Amino acid sequence: MIAAPIATSDKCHRCGSKLAYEGRPCHLCLSPAGFELSDGRVEKVEGVERASTVRLPKFAQPKLIRGKNIRKPRGQRAIEVAKTIGRWTWNSIGIAVVVHALALVIALFFGEHVRDVVDYVQRVDVREEIAAAPVAAEQPDEIEVPDFEPLDDEMIMPDQVIEDPDILAGDPEYEAPPEHDVYAPLPQVAPPNPAPPSHNPFRRPDAGKGLGGGQPSSATNPPAGSGLFRNRNGESKAAAIQSHGGGSDTENAVNLGLAYLARTQDHNGSWDPNDGYRGRRPNWATSDNGYRGALTALCTLPFLAAGNSPDSGPYKKNVERAINWLMSQQTSDGCVAYKNATQMYTHTVATLALCEAYGMSGDEEIGNSAERAVRFLERTQGNGGGWDYNGYITGTGSGIERNDLSISGWGALAFKSAKAVGIKVNEKNWKSLSDLYDRHSLTNGETYYADRATGSISGTRKGIGMVGVGLTSRTVLDSERFEKRNYAAERLLLKKLPSWKDLKEPNESSENPNFNSFYGWYYGTLGVFLLNEGRGPAWEQWNDAIKKELLANQDLKGSRKGAWEAVDTWIGPLMGDFYSTALSVLCLEVYYRYNTVHRPDSETGPVTERRARPQPRNLPEVERDEPEHPVNGVVIDGVExxxxxxxxxxxxxxxxxxxxxxxxxxxxxxxxxxxxxxxxxxxxxxxxxxxxxxxxxxxxxxxxxxxxxxxxxxxxxxxxxxxxxxxxxxxxxxxxxxxxxxxxxxxxxxxxxxxxxxxxxxxxxxxxxxxxxx
Structure with missing residues (x-):
């Protein structure tokens, strides 16, 4: 048998329409254009032909049957009906089996309650059958109302208002409550009452040189790290806002930003990076694209900075879910991250969030997780003093050591917060990190990106974004040592004040991207604030510029009310609106996020003792050395x-x-x-x-x-x-x-x-x- 194309006519033999190509099926009726011949007769048709029962459009019908209703013979139609009934019968049986199986699964799932329900229904049926006819009772002269004493915690009066801003966290239709006060409500952090773990009867070592320097406290004392975080709540928060250049406008923007982050949080406590894109997602944005951990830790920081903790504050449920999710990601070695290309970015930011959460709550479980995260940071620190994208001891690091000063900036903040809440940081690690910024910070205030290239990106790449990273890290690590370079960096930042227009400039190349980004704004704001302790003309110039740009460009309506669009062309396409919103809120919380006088070289307050844990009888008491008095010391207002x-x-x-x-x-x-x-x-x-x-x-x-x-x-x-x-x-x-x-x-x-x-x-x-x- 051979296939013979129809070449005698350019029209379809069935519907008469013109064929687009000879030897191809008709584009209207799909009639084949080729036949298999046997002994000169058409034996088999090749191609996909329409069923004869399908009614073609009138213009596509053959002339002989055009406009006529062609039906199959009655016998064929009866056979088709019988087949249809049979199929429905078998399908009905199958559906019944599936329904009964589903009912069985449900019954097994609620098995322990099924018997109680059945017995209760049977008892009710029996009682209804044997119950006598009701007898009308005599009407009393006066209706006696029993004197029930209502329970306060079970009654809700009509004039009561229940306000819980994060009860619908994750609901995209949730809208933040309207603002009426000049300042946002200032939540009070309740004193913690942690249950001491039994496996660690000793107290942590004193961290006298840390920011805040306080040991985690008991339920009767301020929370751990209260020196560093004391401006996040109460009257001191309002005073800090007014003293350092904030106002009701900045706090209203903060409230809107937090409400947006709260309602976009997943129910498991994390934030999905893909939900932060506007319109069409990038082609590479599959799954969580590796940034879920880093983004979750980053989005948790604004809630903590606003005075929320896992056990107090209007957004305590959001913080609790986020911290629990981060702790669930922590492996036995202390790492809080996926072992992928962003491992150490995720771990450093997560360590910072865990330390701050511990400082705000005093929860021992969070404290133990934070301490293990700090130990992982210490073990994975390179000989050069910093970290690369991957940790070296996990087997995911490269063969050649590379110290990334951008990642190391988050490491410096994590070390700082750890010392503030009483988690000891090895002085060798601290000094090694300080030496890294000493080697790669220039006298004109600029900071190199890394000490070694990665791919096509040179290690000596520098820009306005790294200026802020270097300024913040050097101020935290040793402000006196880097004083001249810090003030030089400040002058560079004041020459390049925040501008929304600059964020949208295109990237020239990976070697020279647009360094104007929310990332750079965050580090620039924090660095200038810490250097000047939130006052002075330099801080006023920077603060006026950052407030002007952020307040004018926040979304005030729609599903993304409270967000800032990630318009920066360098990092924005990677991280989306969650990244830009979290960093923008942190910029507007800088007035009270950290107590400015608590710096490594200026900590003078007494160290708050931790509550003594119950110790076994066979263990000796821990003795503390008497503090040494400085040689050139002076006491003023009770402070040495x-x-x-x-x-x-x-x-x-x-x-x-x-x-x-x-x-x-x-x-x-x-x-x-x-x-x-x-x-x-x-x-x-x-x-x-x-x-x-x-x-x-x-x-x-x-x-x-x-x-x-x-x-x-x-x-x-x-x-x-x-x-x-x-x-x-x-x-x-x-x-x-x-x-x-x-x-x-x-x-x-x-x-x-x-x-x-x-x-x-x-x-x-x-x-x-x-x-x-x-």
Whole structure:
């Protein structure tokens, strides 16, 4: 047999339509265009032919049957009906079997309650059958109402309002409650009452040099790390907001952002990165694309910063679910991460979240998990002092050591929080990390991305994003050691203030991407805040810029109300709106997230003792050494300070100025020549607060001193705060300074001298006004 194409006509032999290609089935009726011939007769048709029962469109019907109703013979139709009945019979039996099997499974699942229900129904039936006819009771003269005492915890009166902002967490239709107060409700963190584990009867070692330095406390004392986190709740939160430049606008934005993150949280406590994309997901975004762990830890931090913990706060359920999910991901070696390309990014951020959650709650289970995570960080730290994308001891690391300073920035924050809540960090690990930033931080304030290339990305790649990472890490690790480079980094950041427009600039290449990102904004905000302790002209300039951009670009309606769109072209496409929203909220929580005076070189408060755990009788008591008094120590307002430390000298000047007022001026003027830039900056700000006109000449001379260029903005601000108008020529001259930050500081100082008058950078207008108003 052979296949013979129809070549005698270009029309379909069945419907008469023109064929698009010879030898192909008809595109209308699918009639085949080829036949198998046997002895000159058509034996078999090749191709897919329409069934004869299918009614074609009228224009596609053959001429002989067009418009006619062609039916099969009655006998064939009867046979088809019989077959249909048979199929339905067998199908019905199959459906019945499936239904009974499903009922059996349900009965087995609820088996322990089935017998009770059956017995109860039978008893009710029997009682109904034997029950006598009801007899009408006599109507009493007065209706006696029993005096029931209602239970307060079981009654809900109509005028009561139940508010639980995270009860519908994960529901995409959930809307945050309306804001009425000037500030968001300030939740109080309840004192913890942890049950001590039996396997560890000893107390953790003292971490006297950590931020906050406090040991985890008992139920009658403040929570662990309360020194570092004390501004997250209560009146101190409101005071910190007002003192450091926040307001009701920033808190309202924070509330909206937290509500968005709460309602997009999965029921298991994590955040799915794929839910954060707008519109169509990227082609590579499959499963959780490896970022679920890192993103979950990142989204947990804003809730903790707002004063929520696993056992207190309006979002305590969200925090509890998130922390439980992170702990469920922790393996026996302490790692809280998938062993994939983002392992150490996930683990460092997760360690930070666990340490803060422990500090907010004092829960021992969280504390043990956090300590194991810190130990994993210590073991996986490279000889160069940092971490790469993979941990070395897990078998997932590369053969050649690489130290990534971006990942190591999260490691520095994790170490810092661990020490703050009483988890000991090996000093060798701390110093090794500090040395890493010493080697790869330039004198102009820039920080290298890594000490070794990865793929096509050079290790010496640097940009404005890494400037903030380096500034924050160096301030946390050793602010006095890196003082000059930190102030240089601050000047770089002030030259590149946050701009929403800059986020959308395209990436040129992997070697030179658009470093303007939410990631860079987060580290820049935290670094400038910690360096200046949330005050001064440099912080004011940065804070004004970050507030302006974030408040103007938050989504205020729709399903993503409260979110910030991840418009940055470098990291945004990888992480989505959850990443941009979490970091934006953290930027607006910076005013109270950390207590500014609790830094490694300025910790002076007493160490809060942990509650003594019940110890076995055969174990000796743990003895603590008496603290040593500093050689160059001084006690002021009950606080012992070591004046050999720059941080302690700064605190001494603040306490002295508050106690003695203008009588402290000689000491403040003396410290304007201190070797530490931060101490000179503190002395300037205290002189400005006192409006000490006797110090004007000394302060004015610092404008041209090369050693004081790092704090030039503070010098300018102090001249304006003192209020002596004779210095206006020096300030007017600075309106032509090539650095925009200096021009802005000079304008601000002139406005203070002119009681609010503002002539911008118009020198002649300023000079004319001051000549008429000496």
């Amino acid at each position: 300070l070591d004046l050999d430390k720059a941080g302690h000298r700064s605190k001494y000047l603040r306490l002295l100025s508050r106690r003695d007022g203008l009588n402290s001026l000689p000491t403040l003027i003396k410290h304007l020549s201190d070797e530490s830039t931060s101490v000179r900056s503190t002395a300037l700000m205290e002189i400005g607060k006192l409006k000490a006109t006797d110090a004007v000449s000394k302060v004015k001379a610092m404008l041209d001193d090369p050693d004081d260029q790092a704090i030039k903005l503070t010098v300018i601000d102090t001249l304006g705060t003192i209020g002596e108008r004779s210095v206006y020529p020096s300030l007017v001259r600075l309106l032509s300074d090539p650095e925009n930050s200096v021009q802005v500081a000079a304008q601000s100082a002139l406005r203070k001298l002119a009681n609010g008058k503002d002539f911008g950078i118009n020198k002649r207008a300023w000079e004319d006004w001051f000549s008429r108003n000496p």
